[in-house]
Amino acid sequence: MTQVSTPDVVQRYLDHLTVERGSARNTVASYRRDLERYTGFLAGRGVHSLAEVSETDVREFLVSLRKGDRDDGVPGLADSSVARTLVATRGFHKFAAAEGIVAEDVAHAVRPPKAPRRLPKALSVDEVLAILEAAGAPDHPRALRDRAMLELLYSCGARISEVTALDVDDLDTEHRAVVLRGKGGKERIVPVGRPAIAAVDAYLVRGRPALAKRGTPALFLNIRGGRLSRQSAWQVLVDAAARAGVDKDVSPHTLRHSFATHLLDGGADVRVVQELLGHSSVTTTQVYTLVTVNTMREVYATAHPRAR
Incomplete structure (x- = not known):
């Protein structure tokens, strides 16, 4: 199986969302930000090819989102934001598996934290x-x-x-x-x-x-x-x-x-x-x-x- 850099696969996935799925521009932009965060996390772990990513990497990425970075003063994300980021990450891995870029979808079994149900804030x-x-x-x-x-x-x-x-x-x-x-x-x-x-x-x-x-x-x-x-x-x-x-x-x-x-x-x-x-x-x-x-x-x- 041909080795493809993770950022290259991200771009192919975003093109797929835009051209084949007809996703809204704002949705694609949101996915791009989430996946850039994800690829940055992987690069920090020395993972530069999608074939090297494991389910453990995906799970630890979610943990890092919730914890933030205390040394740099970066707060963790809310459960709802973590869940949204995981939607982008799971869709990305599902696409890579379907396209034959990787042998399996390692994010398939990863589930997001259950976000609390918040009432909308309405004005009088x-x-x-x-x-x-x-x-x-x-x-x-x-x-x-x-x-x-x-x-x-x-x-x-x-x-x-x-x-x-x-x-x-x-x-x-x-x-x-x-x-x-x-x-x-x-x-x-x-x-x-x-x-x-x-x-x-x-x-x-x-x-x-x-x-x-x-x-x-x-x-x-x-x-x-x-x-x-x-x-x-x-x-x-x-x-x-x-x-x-x-x-x-x-x-x-x-x-x-x-x-x-x-x-x-x-x-x-x-x-x-x-x-x-x-x-x-x-x-x-x-x-x-x-x-x-x-x-x-x-x-x-x-x-x-x-x-x-």
Whole structure:
């Protein structure tokens, strides 16, 4: 069997994910970071060929992730991050075995630590509205863009990457719907609320023309006229939350969590919420029902005379 360097196999695997599996760019980038960490660990053990890797190497790699490096002050990763890294590592070894690069899949029997089930952090409706109102002065092109983007994030429960990837033609303002492209390139049509449509219309009329310095189909533009990046969109939300006085860790996923929680609080069926969020399994969506159950318990405990 031909000896192939581990980094070369990593690149072949990433190409496989991109071309044959159609994995999202962010997913491939995440896998690249995880596998670079893995190959660095192997190199530190003097292992430079994938054929030399044993199951023990894979298991000790996981141990190293959890422990970190105390001498260098590097903290260990959370169980959820270790589990994610192992997904990349197992997929890599499975690919190498299937391609005949190695004789066996040495990572097949390695299992990740069971990550604790964490409840999503949702904002109250009042907190969300305060953030939307704090997007900026309505007469400034960037403020119009920021308000439209945040309204759309919350109205659709979209991922930040889905919103920044939108083109103008993806939004149907007449029928109040938008086409979102989720993980794996899967498309879904999601309804859009009237406030979000109004904010987008205002941006398209009074904001986007001032930002559009060159021809581009992108809906949300940066100050140079190109597509707004995920990082910049994230910062827009963080800045708006700070101006609104929302003293919580706020991220684009916070609005997505809030969207789902508020729908379920309002009586929406979990299957409908699953479709709106673009979850492939209802099990992923059901974690939000735990949030609403906890809220009901708190209300019951404070309001019922014989709850305690």
